[in-house]
Amino acid sequence: MAPRKLLERLDRFQRSHRFTAVGVGVFKKFGDDEAGKHAALIAYYGFFSLFPLLLVFVTLLGFFLGAHSRFQDNVVHSVLGRFPVIGQQLRVHSLKGSGLALVIGIAGSLWGGIGGVQAAQSAMDTVWGVPRKTRPNFINSRVRALLLLVVLGVGIILSTVAAGAAGGSSHGWPFKVAGIAISLAINGALYLAAFRLLTVAHVGWRKLVPGALIGAVAGAVLQAVGGYYVGHQLSGASQTYGLFAMVIGLLSWLYLQAQVTLLAAEVNVVLADRLWPRSLVADAPTSADEAALRQLAEMEERRPDEDVRVRFERDRRAG
Structure with missing residues (x-):
């Protein structure tokens, strides 16, 4: 089995089970x-x-x-x-x-x-x-x-x-x-x-x-x-x-x-x-992935008049 297919199967499994999904979410957040x-x-x-x-x-x-x-x-x-x-x-x-x-x-x-x-x-x-x-x-x-x-x-x-x-x-x-x-x-x-x-x-x-x-x-x-x-x-x-x-x-x-x-x-x-389930496949992020990345970007606001906005280009990513 190709590594990509194996990773996708593991990803589907961990997303469909709350315990593994939360665990993956915790460790990915720890790394982020x-x-x-x-x-x-x-x-x-x-x-x-x-x-x-x-x-x-x-x-x-x-x-x-x-x-x-x-x-x-x-x-x-x-x-x-x-x-x-x-x-x-x-x-x-x-x-x-x-x-x-x-x-x-x-x-x-x-x-x-x-x-x-x-x-x-x-x-x-x-x-x-x-x-x-x-x-x-x-x-x-x-x-x-x-x-x-x-x-x-x-x-x-x-x-x-x-x-x-x-x-x-x-x-x-x-x-x-x-x-x-x-x-x-x-x-x-x-x-x-x-x-x-x-x-x-x-x-x-x-x-x-x-x-x-x-x-x-x-x-x-x-x-x-x-x-x-x-x-x-x-x-x-x-x-x-x-x-x-x-x-x-x-x-x-x-x-x-x-x-x-x-x-x-x-x-x-x-x-x-609710930052789970997270994706193990880089080009197939979930809504939890986007929320976590958005949080990381908005955290860099340093001035009262600074407002960081995050936009994900879904159409380009899909193509």
């Missing part, structure tokens, strides 16, 4: 948005944002939970445990000082730590096709970033409490199962909040639920198998790069997490905007 590049940017800026944010997080924990040092240690270990293998090698100490010096230290660390969140904002606006002229300005983007950091911080504490309940050896298996379920629910809520706060697109909460569920489950799976992945990255790099192997492992983990998150976000967009 160059989400892999955005994931790399999130990992890069996230790497430099991680340590200032951990510094602020540990400092604020010490301020609010000074009388509960054991719980504070559990929260910190839970956060570091989200980075398989390399989390054991990270050491974070709180900021020292009092009064104005401490406030300035926290503010400076926060300022240096929101780069990763802003990279995620840019990626999520791209995923939703938000025109550049309507994206948040310098101040608004940072306010939204700080709000998201607060939500994530509270969610991490709640998730730690649930994880502690799940791992308690004195409880029976029903308590452990309940703890795991609560932890998954909290992670799903964190994904839901992140998907909503990272974009200025007008999206209802219900349209974000599919991606949040996928993100929560995929995150749990990554956490379970992440040790092997990062360990594999480090095993080949430790002999060559020495201490830099931890940097490679951390960047690899952040990149993988960013890709999974953006893929989950693409599921939301494809379902909400």
Whole structure:
């Protein structure tokens, strides 16, 4: 069978089945948005944002939970445990000082730590096709970033409490199962909040639920198998790069997490905007293909008086 005929048969099959049509739509949208590049940017800026944010997080924990040092240690270990293998090698100490010096230290660390969140904002606006002229300005983007950091911080504490309940050896298996379920629910809520706060697109909460569920489950799976992945990255790099192997492992983990998150976000967009079925044959685009391409073009509007229009020459294409 000729390759063209085989491709056309595969195309007809995937279009006629919702599951495969949505899957193809998600991966084509992922490629159209160059989400892999955005994931790399999130990992890069996230790497430099991680340590200032951990510094602020540990400092604020010490301020609010000074009388509960054991719980504070559990929260910190839970956060570091989200980075398989390399989390054991990270050491974070709180900021020292009092009064104005401490406030300035926290503010400076926060300022240096929101780069990763802003990279995620840019990626999520791209995923939703938000025109550049309507994206948040310098101040608004940072306010939204700080709000998201607060939500994530509270969610991490709640998730730690649930994880502690799940791992308690004195409880029976029903308590452990309940703890795991609560932890998954909290992670799903964190994904839901992140998907909503990272974009200025007008999206209802219900349209974000599919991606949040996928993100929560995929995150749990990554956490379970992440040790092997990062360990594999480090095993080949430790002999060559020495201490830099931890940097490679951390960047690899952040990149993988960013890709999974953006893929989950693409599921939301494809379902909400009905960007499926997509065509596997280049010269036979569907209405979903045209809608996706139109969204990409209109996203480049940069000035309030700029209006991008897209027209498809169907007659010429047919001929």
